[in-house]
Amino acid sequence: MxxxxxxxxxxxxxxxxxxxxxxxxxxxxxxxxxxxxxxxxxxxxxxxxxxxxxxxxxxxxxxxxxxxxxxxxxxxxxxxxxxxxxxxxxxxxxQRRFVDDASHELRTPLTAIQGQLELILTRPRTVSEYREACATALEAAHSLASIADDLILAADGGHDRTADAVVELGDALHRVRGLLAAPDRVVVTQQRRVVVAGLPSTVERVLLNLLVNAEKYSDADVDVRIRAAGGWGEVVVRDAGKGMTRAQVRRAFDRFWQADPSRAGEGSGLGLSIVREIVTSLGGRVALTSVPDVGTTVRVRLPLSRSSHADLRNVGETEVPT
Known part of the structure; x- marks a missing residue:
């Protein structure tokens, strides 16, 4: 209208x-x-x-x-x-689709919290039952907070408000690995001091989303390679999961879309969308390739900082201990 x-x-x-x-x-x-x-x-x-x-x-x-x-x-x-x-x-x-999808995503944890609270109020419960209901409600609350954070980032476009901030990709990846369910499954090969422009928190969010997705859809180890090339700091995340078809690859960066509908309750479907938003706001590029039953590779490129340009002469490939 x-x-x-x-x-x-x-x-x-x-x-x-x-x-x-x-x-x-x-x-x-x-x-x-x-x-x-x-x-x-x-x-x-x-x-x-x-x-x-x-x-x-x-x-x-x-x-x-x-x-x-x-x-x-x-x-x-x-x-x-x-x-x-x-x-x-x-x-x-x-914008209308975003609001509709956001409402749908928020409804699931809210319903879980409401259901648990209504359940424990129907009749007197034992202490263990109260603890179990509270734990379930708390888990749903954490999920709700995570979705809210994703929505804020997605609505904001992932913009980095600190133009002079820099982050070393190896350090950022080390911090992110500690947040994963199976950090030992991430095998990293990196170059020395690949420093890119951007807030550590936003770059870490990119890495975390990529690794969470890779671990979710693959039971094998996740290969991560960090290197500097042509003025870019490059992160390549490769998994050996079920892969995606061409049609699925075209939709991989859409908000709230998930390749496997059976896993819809395991995330908000904003992971790769936020990756693209943040990388674009930092002046970088992101590309995804996938082969069904072989695996998926996501390549992220971010502009190198001045200090990283100076260190390129002494770069050498080293295996990061896992």
Whole structure:
């Protein structure tokens, strides 16, 4: 409704501008013809009448053209307004989808908390039953907080407000591994001091989301390679999981989308979407390739800091102990 009203207003505005522009142009042409014509140089009689007839024809032609424009201009203005509003309509539609999906994601943990609280109030319980219900509700609350954090990052576009901050990728990865359910499954190969621009917290969020996804969909070890190349700090995360089809790869970065619907309760579906948001905001690039039944590879590139550029001469491949 908002888009349609805005389109009508733009149509009226475009039509008014077109008509006023042509009217001023027509008036200018006619005024120039009148003032430029030398009546004194025309002999009395047929010359003057011929000139008057020519001016009358010009007036008629300009009036007819303006009348035709009055008919055509609204249609062309409507089309132009539609083209102008297309990005706005797309943004509003994406915003509505985001709100709808966010509401759906938040409803699950809220329902779990409500259900546990209602359950323990139905009748007196033992201490162990109360503890079990509270533990379940607390787990749902943690899930709710995690989803809320994801939503804030997604809505904010992952923007990094500290332009001068830098982070060493090896240190960031070491901190992130401690948060994983199975840190020993992550095998890392890295170069010395690959320092990139960005807040440590946002870069760590990128690494954490990539590793959580890799561990979730693969029972084998997850291979992580960090290196510096061509002015970029590159992180490659490779798993040997079930992989994805081409159609699934195209949707991998969509908000709230998950390749395996049976795992819908294990995350918000915002992981890779947030990765792309943060990497893009840092001036980097992210790419995903996958082969069904072989595995998935995600490649993230972030701009190197000045200090990392200086260290490139002494870079050597080393195996990080796991």
């Amino acid at each position: 908002i888009v349609r009203r805005a389109r009508w207003r733009l149509t009226i505005g475009f039509t008014t501008v077109q008509l006023l522009t042509f009217a001023l142009f027509a008036w200018g042409v006619y005024a120039f013809a009148i003032t430029a014509f030398d009546f004194d140089g025309v002999a009395d009689g047929g010359g003057t009448s011929t000139a008057e007839a020519g001016f009358a024809t010009l007036r008629t032609a300009l009036i007819v053209a303006l009348s035709g424009l009055c008919v055509v201009a609204p249609f062309t203005s409507w089309l132009l307004a539609g083209l102008a509003m297309r990005p706005v309509a797309s943004t509003l539609a994406a």
